[in-house]
Amino acid sequence: MSPWTLLSLVLCLEPHFLIGDNRWTCLQGKRGVWIKLPIELVTLVEPAVKEGFYYHHAEPKYLMLVNWLPGTANTIPANATHRVGIGAFVINERNEVLVVQEKSGRFRGTGVWKFPTGVVDEGEDICDAAVREVKEETGVNAKFIEILAFRQSHKSFFDKSDLFFVCMLQPLSFDIHKQDAEIEAAQWMPFEQYAAQPFVHGHELLRYISDICSAKMEGRYTGFSSVPTVTSFSQKNTYLYMNGNVRTNSRDDPC
Amino acid sequence: MSPWTLLSLVLCLEPHFLIGDNRWTCLQGKRGVWIKLPIELVTLVEPAVKEGFYYHHAEPKYLMLVNWLPGTANTIPANATHRVGIGAFVINERNEVLVVQEKSGRFRGTGVWKFPTGVVDEGEDICDAAVREVKEETGVNAKFIEILAFRQSHKSFFDKSDLFFVCMLQPLSFDIHKQDAEIEAAQWMPFEQYAAQPFVHGHELLRYISDICSAKMEGRYTGFSSVPTVTSFSQKNTYLYMNGNVRTNSRDDPC
Numbered sequence: 001m002s003p004w005t006l007l008s009l010v011l012c013l014e015p016h017f018l019i020g021d022n023r024w025t026c027l028q029g030k031r032g033v034w035i036k037l038p039i040e041l042v043t044l045v046e047p048a049v050k051e052g053f054y055y056h057h058a059e060p061k062y063l064m065l066v067n068w069l070p071g072t073a074n075t076i077p078a079n080a081t082h083r084v085g086i087g088a089f090v091i092n093e094r095n096e097v098l099v100v101q102e103k104s105g106r107f108r109g110t111g112v113w114k115f116p117t118g119v120v121d122e123g124e125d126i127c128d129a130a131v132r133e134v135k136e137e138t139g140v141n142a143k144f145i146e147i148l149a150f151r152q153s154h155k156s157f158f159d160k161s162d163l164f165f166v167c168m169l170q171p172l173s174f175d176i177h178k179q180d181a182e183i184e185a186a187q188w189m190p191f192e193q194y195a196a197q198p199f200v201h202g203h204e205l206l207r208y209i210s211d212i213c214s215a216k217m218e219g220r221y222t223g224f225s226s227v228p229t230v231t232s233f234s235q236k237n238t239y240l241y242m243n244g245n246v247r248t249n250s251r252d253d254p255c
Numbered sequence: 256m257s258p259w260t261l262l263s264l265v266l267c268l269e270p271h272f273l274i275g276d277n278r279w280t281c282l283q284g285k286r287g288v289w290i291k292l293p294i295e296l297v298t299l300v301e302p303a304v305k306e307g308f309y310y311h312h313a314e315p316k317y318l319m320l321v322n323w324l325p326g327t328a329n330t331i332p333a334n335a336t337h338r339v340g341i342g343a344f345v346i347n348e349r350n351e352v353l354v355v356q357e358k359s360g361r362f363r364g365t366g367v368w369k370f371p372t373g374v375v376d377e378g379e380d381i382c383d384a385a386v387r388e389v390k391e392e393t394g395v396n397a398k399f400i401e402i403l404a405f406r407q408s409h410k411s412f413f414d415k416s417d418l419f420f421v422c423m424l425q426p427l428s429f430d431i432h433k434q435d436a437e438i439e440a441a442q443w444m445p446f447e448q449y450a451a452q453p454f455v456h457g458h459e460l461l462r463y464i465s466d467i468c469s470a471k472m473e474g475r476y477t478g479f480s481s482v483p484t485v486t487s488f489s490q491k492n493t494y495l496y497m498n499g500n501v502r503t504n505s506r507d508d509p510c
Contacts, residue, residue, distance in 0.1 A: 042304040049297040057413060058313035059334065064413070073436070079314065080335040080415040081377050122336050123409045123416060149479065149497035153486055154378045158312060158319070160335040161378060163418065181328070205484045208495055215501045222477065222498055224404065229460045231408055240463055242404035243477055243498075246470045 031072050035065045082161045084120040086130045089213050090142050090169045096188040097213075098171065100137055103184045112199045113189060115166075125239055127226045130167035138186045139177030142169035146223035147241050148212050151205065166209055168216060168223065191217065286327050290320045337416045339375040341385045344468050345397050345424045351443040352468075353426065355392055358439045367454045368444060370421075380494055382481045385422035393441045394432030397424035401478035402496055403467050406460065421464055423471060423478065446472065 035053060037044055039061050053065040057079040068074045090098035099113035107114065118133035120126055127144035134142045145168045156162040178186040194200065195210045215221035225244035230237060290308060292299055294316050308320040312334040323329045345353035354368035362369065373388035375381055382399040389397045400423045411417040433441040449455065450465045470476035480499035485492060 039304060039309060042301045045300045046297045049294060054294060054315045055313035055318055056315070058310035058318060060309045060311070063310055063313060063318065077412060078338070078374060078377065080338050080413070081375065082337040082339050082418070083333070083335050084337050084416075084418070119333060120336065122333060126407055149495055151484075151486075151493055151495045152381055153491055153493040154380075155491070157332060158335070161339075163337070163339070203485075205486055205493070205495060208482065208484060208497070212497055212501065221501050224479070227463065229406075229463060230458075231406075231460055236408055236410070238406055238408040238460070240404055240406045240460060242463070242467055246467065246476050 031069050032074075032076055033067045033069070035067075037063050037065065039063070080160075082163050083157055084126065084129075085117060085162065085164045086120060086126060086133060087115040087117045087164065087166050087209075088130045088134045088142070088169050089115055089148065089166060089216075090134055090140065090171050091191065091213070091217060092171050092174065092188060094188075095191050095217060097191045097194050098134065098138055098140060098176075098186070099189045099194055100178070100186045101184040103182055108184075110199070113187075113194060113197060114199075125226075126165050126241075127167065127239065130165075130169055134169060137179050137183050139173075139175065139179075141172040143172055144168075144226065145170050146216075146225050146244065148216060148221070148223040149209065166212070168213075286324050287329075287331055288322045288324070290322075292318050292320065294318070335415075337418050338412055339381065339384075340372060340417065340419045341375060341381060341388060342370045342372045342419060342421050342464075343385045343389045343397070343424050344370055344403065344421060344471075345389055345395065345426050346446065346468070346472060347426050347429065347443060349443075350446050350472060352446045352449050353389065353393055353395060353431075353441070354444050354449055355433070355441045356439040358437055363439075365454070368442075368449060368452060369454075380481075381420050381496075382422070382494065385420075385424055389424060392434050392438050394428075394430065394434075396427040398427055399423075399481065400425050401471075401480050401499065403471060403476070403478040404464065421467070423468075 033053075034056070035048055037048070045063060045065070048065050051067070053067040056064040056066045056076070058064065066076055068076055088098070098116065100116055101111070101113060102108060116134050116137045118129065118136070120129040124132075126147065131142055131144055134140055148166045148168050150163055150165040152161060152163050154161045174188070176186050176188070191213070195214065200206045200210050212221060216223070222243055222245050224241035226239045226241055228237060229240050288308075289311070290303055292303070300318060300320070303320050306322070308322045311319040311321045311331070313319065321331055323331055343353070353371065355371055356366070356368060357363060371389050371392045373384065373391070375384040379387075381402065386397055386399055389395055403421045403423050405418055405420040407416060407418050409416045429443070431441045431443070446468070450469065455461045455465055467476060471478070477498055477500050479496035481494045481496055483492060484495050
């Protein structure tokens with residue numbers, strides 16, 4: 001079967017669209033045509049592009065193409081724009097903070113002690129990601145308390161934006177079993193010693209975060225706690241992150 | 256020029272990689288091979304996939320493919336995972352909130368009055384997006400004050416996750432000039448009237464948000480304000496969102 005025959009077959013499965021004058025035309029008010037091609041049908045990518053389709057997004061196993069029909073305003077929704085990461089501020093009752101040295105990346109060999117950090121997995125809640133990363137990197141069990149602050153930056157990874165959430169966690173265990181693959185060293189360190197590192201003190205963003213953590217330790221700061229709720233429309237369970245000092249009329253069971 | 260010749264040409268531009276035994280092999284410790292193909296080179300997609308490459312991500316004008324070399328742990332970073340949206344709580348000195356009725360989507364024809372909402376554009380700051388959406392939908396000029404709360408949900412658009420930030424804004428103008436394309440109606444409405452709508456009162460998430468806005472109006476709530484700062488590493492300007500009640504030792508000029 002030729003690529004063109006296969007492509008026609010794929011599109012004919014959607015009865016709203018017809019091929020006419022070498023263009024896709026449209027019935028019943030549809031304004032855009034989507035083609036989701038599993039990677040096994042890679043043969044169809046070239047004929048689709050030659051027919052005027054362009055890429056919308058791709059995941060390892062498929063490519064999504066779209067063709068907006070001429071003559072109407074293009075309302076095709078944007079692709080995902082952000083990657084989400086966490087940094088974990090884990091502080092024990094002796095005001096010692098859990099810190100690590102990384103084996104690779106920009107901090108390799110610098111002697112810098114930093115919070116455990118990581119990327120939020122696809123479909124993962126931010127509060128769960130913080131607990132998971134701390135456990136993975138250091139072996140310490142911890143409970144999510146609050147998001148203390150977050151930073152948005154742009155043109156980061158593959159030109160996408162980045163949201164980085166600083167999470168406070170309460171340790172539930174204290175013995176450190178570091179992950180060998182990524183972590184050179186891990187320890188509990190007096191918070192003042194962490195904050196006094198030139199690497200922290202000399203960088204504006206890290207100094208802000210250090211000041212916020214310090215204020216939190218002294219009871220002068222309230223971040224956003226996680227409140228499980230249900231979205232209005234899809235009935236999916238979801239977390240709302242809000243200032244935990246305010247009790248609302250709804251239920252309030254933090255993560 | 257055949258697709259195979261073209262693909263070889265693309266890869267030969269990167270001197271670290273050689274073709275041997277019909278596999279890409281690797282010199283100098285590289286563990287993965289990336290191919291970024293502009294849509295004009297769509298001819299090369301099929302031969303790349305047949306050579307073992309798979310899709311990583313795509314934007315309208317290019318497709319990124321990747322091939323992880325066998326025998327080492329795959330550390331290929333994930334694609335962008337989140338779309339980011341905002342809802343704007345714009346309240347005037349008479350405790351009237353700016354609300355709209357939408358022309359399309361699930362609220363069409365329902366009579367529901369809601370906050371202006373929208374998607375954060377690629378590369379846009381959350382605080383700027385809130386100001387822009389309010390202006391676009393209602394013609395009202397407003398100043399960003401705080402992020403009051405945010406919600407993370409999953410399996411939303413194209414199976415990606417979604418972060419929705421509730422932003423408080425102070426109006427700088429009051430005359431409404433609604434956008435005709437998306438907005439059926441827009442008005443200033445007493446906050447109590449907004450909150451009493453069955454649509455708001457009957458949905459857990461919206462009731463939380465309404466309670467938070469109410470607490471904010473009564474001075475019982477502090478969200479995260481935007482503090483311009485510089486990232487430690489790239490020297491890019493970026494916003495840190497934090498509880499504005501705490502003054503840090505760094506500069507503090509809100510957005």
